[in-house]
Ligand SMILES: Nc1nc2c(ncn2[C@@H]2O[C@H](COP(=O)(O)OP(=O)(O)OP(=O)(O)O)[C@@H](O)[C@H]2O)c(=O)[nH]1
């Protein structure tokens with residue numbers, strides 16, 4: 350496996366040439382969910398950095414992580430990636446605020462379910478007090494393009510065991526809703542630099558997280574985000590590209606299955 354990881358370069362042919370075969374969709378939509386401050390926005394930045402081959406910083410991240418979500422003022426922020434000079438890569442990320450505790454103060458699970466189905470328009474600001482029902486930001490007739498094609502749970506490798514139970518339950522609820530819709534799901538562990546450096550430790554974490562979230566171990570990826578580096582490196586790029594490639598592959602399978 351490590352061979353395969355090392356052979357991925359920022360110019361990864363698969364990602365560069367990828368286009369959904371399903372003609373109804375121009376961009377594969379990947380939604381990231383997870384606890385506050387776990388590195389969701391940093392992962393999007395890291396993908397951008399890998400693809401641009403330099404450190405970039407588009408998705409707002411927070412260097413002082415507290416208990417409330419930094420990605421707050423946006424509802425669903427959409428990020429696509431420049432594939433200079435040919436335009437954009439054919440996949441995009443949706444970033445959300447993190448799940449907070451107490452549960453009532455964060456984004457509603459009902460809103461995320463609506464987002465999975467494509468009912469939530471870009472720019473909607475989630476309201477902790479009430480879920481979206483109708484209005485300017487409600488899309489009553491979503492197309493396949495508006496829907497989420499891959500759901501990624503982002504979990505902290507270093508503090509998995511102290512992940513709040515309410516947050517775990519929210520993650521599971523969203524995951525079950527996505528399963529009912531047939532949406533493929535992966536998980537990434539961020540902050541592996543702060544977690545146990547031994548592989549065995551990480552494998553135990555993968556198994557623990559697998560049973561917590563109900564995602565099979567082979568759908569889980571260890572990732573180190575670019576958070577303090579000033580240049581990109583092959584080792585960090587490889588982990589990010591490996592996870593990204595898996596996201597795009599399962600999303601493509603989902604779209605093809607829908608096409609029949
Ligand atoms: N050591 C380390 N720090 C990281 C990593 N990924 C992110 N961080 C740091 O964690 C903090 C929070 O990262 P964000 O990307 O803002 O987290 P988020 O999940 O988007 O948070 P919310 O939007 O608040 O839900 C920032 O200070 C990042 O620099 C990582 O892999 N390793």
Ligand SMILES: [Mg+2]
Pocket residue numbers: 389390391409410419420444445446447
């Ligand atoms: Mg964020």
